[in-house]
Amino acid sequence: DGGITQSPKYLFRKEGQNVTLSCEQNLNHDAMYWYRQDPGQGLRLIYYSQIVNDFQKGDIAEGYSVSREKKESFPLTVTSAQKNPTAFYLCASASGTQYFGPGTRLTVL
C-alpha cells in the first residue's frame, strides 16, 4: 500500500471548477483504477487502465476524465459536468493483487 500515493489528501472545489486528483505508484503495476466512495456506501468504478495510453470507462465515468501517459501515473480530472462530486476518491493499482492509495476527500463549496 505504501507504494501508491494520492494528492492532495483534502481538496475543496467551487462549483463550476475542474480539479485534478493525482495518483502515483512505484510498484511497477500495469493496471490502475479510480473509485468513488460516498459516505456509508460501497466502491464505484470510475475509470481503469490496463496499459499506458489506454483506459476504459467504469460504471460512473460521466463528468470525469483521465489520462495514462506514464505507467506510474493515472490522474483523474473531476469536471464541472459532474454535478455532485463531493466524495472520497480512491486510486488503486494491481498486478494480480489490487492495492489502494490513501484517498482524496473532495468537497464542493
Place this chain on the structure above:
Amino acid sequence: GENVEQHPSTLSVQEGDSAVIKCTYSDSASNYFPWYKQELGKRPQLIIDIRSNVGEKKDQRIAVTLNKTAKHFSLHITETQPEDSAVYFCAARKNTGTASKLTFGTGTRLQVTL
C-alpha cells in the same frame, strides 16, 4: 457483467464470538475472490484472498471458503476483537487480460462489542 451480492449489510457480535459474511457472484468465469477491510476514513486493505482452484484458505483468525458450484464465498473471523470493527468488502474478478477488474459487494459493517 459480473454482479456480487453481500450479506448482511450490518453485523454486531460480542467480543470473542465468530463473525461470518457471505457473498454470491453471478459469473461462473470469475476465478479470484479478495476480501478488503476498511476502517473509518481509511483506504480498503486486503486481508485475505482465494483463487478458484482452492476451497478454503486460512490466515490466523481469518478464513475464506469458496463454493464454485453454488457461486458463493464467505469470510469467517473467529475470536473477534474490537479492532476487527470495520467495513468489509468482498470482490470477484475473472482474468481476461485488458478487461480485468474487480466487482465489489456493497459492504458489511461489522461492530464488535465488549
